[in-house]
Amino acid sequence: MSATINPLANPKGVKKLCELCQKPATLRCTKCRVTFYCDPDHQHADWTSIHEKVCLLLVSIHIPAPLHTLQADRDHHHTETLKKKEQLIEIAHLEAQRWVSKRRFQNVLPAALLHLRWAMRLYGSCAVQLVPAYLQLAQANIGLGSLSQAHEYLSKAEWTVMKTPGCSHIVLHQLHRTLGRLHTATGEYTSALSHFANDVYYASEMFGLVSTVTCGGYFLMADVFLKQNKPDIACSLFTEVASSWHTHLCMLMEGISQSGTQAEECFDESQCVEADQILRCILEFEEQCVKPRPSQSAMLAHSLAMLWLLSNNYTKALEYGKKAQVLIQGLSEQNSLKESIQNLLQHAEKHLQ
Secondary structure, three states: OOOOOOOOOOOOOOOOEOOOOOOEOOEEOOOOOOOEEOOHHHHHHHHHHHHHHHHHHHHHHOOOOOOOOOHHHHHHHHHHHHHHHHHHHHHHHHHHHHHHHOOOHHHHHHHHHHHHHHHHHHHOOOOHHHHHHHHHHHHHHHHOOOHHHHHHHHHHHHHHHHOOOOOOHHHHHHHHHHHHHHHHHOOOHHHHHHHHHHHHHHHHHHHOOOOHHHHHHHHHHHHHHHHOOOHHHHHHHHHHHHHHHHHHHHHHHHHHHHHOOOHHHOOOHHHHHHHHHHHHHHHHHHHHOOOOOHHHHHHHHHHHHHHHHHOOOHHHHHHHHHHHHHHHOOOHHHHHHHHHHHHHHHHHHHHHO
C-alpha cells in the first residue's frame, strides 16, 4: 500500500478496481456499494482510515441527475453534487492530516489517496490543489521508511508548483517543510537545512516570524543540528520555539478568560498532538542538558499544562501544572509565571472535582 500508484489508472477491460491498490476487485462495500477492494485487508484498512467517514457521502455523490426534469433542476443537482465532492476532499484531507499528526502513517495512505483521487477528478491532473495530497502521501511514506516512494510524490508536487505561477506561500512552505523532512531522513543535512530555511521564509511571510506555524520550521532545523552534533545551535532554536508557543498559549488563555470562548475551539486534534510532541521533545532536551535551566523547563511544563487545559484534558493539565510548580520553586524572579501556574492549577482542580 505504500507504493506509488496512479489513482486514475484503469486497465483496459477492468471495471471494478481496488480502492487502495487499483488491482482487480472482488469485494464491494455493502453500505455504499460503489467502493471495491481486492481483499478484506484493504477493505479494513480503508474503513479504518477514511471510508467510515465518507461512505454515505459517496452514495449521495453517485446519485445520477434526475431525468425528464427542468434544466434548472439539473443545474441544481450539479451544483449540490459539486459541493459534496468538495466536502469529500476536505474530509479526506483532514483525516489524512489527523493520522499524520498521530504518526499513524499506514492509516494516512487510504485517506490521502482518496484526497488525491477526487482532487484530480474535480480540478484536473495538473492542478495545484493536488499538492497537499502529494505532501501527505510523501510524509506517510517517509514515516514508513519508503523514501523512494516519498521522493516520487514530492517530485510530482514540485513539478506542479513549478507549473503554477504565483503559487501561494502556504503551499510553498508546506512543500519545503516536507522536502526538508525527506532530506533529513536520507541524511542530507545541508539540503534539509536549506529547505527548512525556505520553509521558515515562506511561513513567516504568511504568519509572521514568531508564529507557531513558522516555529515548526525552527523546530525541525534544531533536530537537524542535533544530528550534526551542534547542540548549542539546537538549544538556541528550541528556546525560540518554546518562547513562541508559551506566548501564544498565554494569549489564548487570556482570550478565553475574557470572552468566554469554548476551549475546544482553540485547537483541533491534529494541532494539539503536534504541539504536544514539539513541547515534550524540547522539555526532554532541557532535562537532559548538562546545564539545566529550571525556568525554561518550568515554562515548557506550563505550556503543556495550558495546551491540555485548552483541549479540555484537565488530568494532563494538572499533571504538567504540578510539574511546572515544582520546577519554578526557588526562582524569585519568576513571580508572574508562578501566579499563572497557580491559577491554572486551581482551574484544572475545579473541573476535576
